[in-house]
Amino acid sequence: MIAIEKISLAQYQKDRLDTAPGTQMTLPQLEEEYAGIILPRRGTLVSAGYDFHTPFSLTLEPGETLVVPTGLRAIMEDDMWLGIYIRSSLGFKYGVRLVNSVAVIDADYAWADNEGHLKIGIYNGGNQAIALKAGDAFAQGIFQRYYRTDDDEPINRRRTGGFGSTNL
Numbered sequence: 117m118i119a120i121e122k123i124s125l126a127q128y129q130k131d132r133l134d135t136a137p138g139t140q141m142t143l144p145q146l147e148e149e150y151a152g153i154i155l156p157r158r159g160t161l162v163s164a165g166y167d168f169h170t171p172f173s174l175t176l177e178p179g180e181t182l183v184v185p186t187g188l189r190a191i192m193e194d195d196m197w198l199g200i201y202i203r204s205s206l207g208f209k210y211g212v213r214l215v216n217s218v219a220v221i222d223a224d225y226a227w228a229d230n231e232g233h234l235k236i237g238i239y240n241g242g243n244q245a246i247a248l249k250a251g252d253a254f255a256q257g258i259f260q261r262y263y264r265t266d267d268d269e270p271i272n273r274r275r276t277g278g279f280g281s282t283n284l
């Protein structure tokens with residue numbers, strides 16, 4: 117199965133308050149924002165990327181970084197990963213980048229304790245402030261397959277957390 121779906125409202129609420137500004141939100145405001153989360157779609161028949169949209173309006177000053185909780189998780193087969201990249205025009209026009217260049221989303225992340233919540237860190241590497249409105253596309257995710265070496269012996273652990281959680 118390959119899918120991108122919403123995480124629960126409870127998980128979204130937790131991560132939204134942890135990682136993004138706007139912690140003064142009321143529950144109805146949060147529910148409205150959650151209801152407005154857009155499921156990624158491809159732009160054209162043969163576009164590779166599923167477009168990710170910010171759930172809330174944001175402004176990034178030059179040099180500033182923000183982790184956008186998408187409210188989404190990706191389900192995929194074991195030999196796949198999802199690569200998330202910046203929307204090209206944001207890079208070309210404004211110098212906006214992902215903080216980690218590419219977000220590598222592992223197949224087992226979907227079953228992590230945080231429901232596999234996809235978080236996308238962006239950085240304004242340009243020289244002007246950039247404003248995104250709720251619903252604006254800012255990143256794109258491409259499902260890909262990976263290979264394993266013949267003598268592959270993975271460290272047999274189940275993922276429970278997000279980035280940095282396995283302390284390798």
Ligand SMILES: O=c1ccn([C@H]2C[C@H](O)[C@@H](COP(=O)(O)OP(=O)(O)OP(=O)(O)O)O2)c(=O)[nH]1
Nearest residue numbers: 219220221222225234235278279280281282283
């Ligand atoms: O920008 C990112 C990068 C990663 N992840 C999630 C999906 C991924 O499967 C998990 C772990 O990411 P990664 O393996 O790249 O992080 P790490 O810092 O190497 O940590 P770990 O020890 O968890 O492997 O965190 C995101 O939501 N956004």
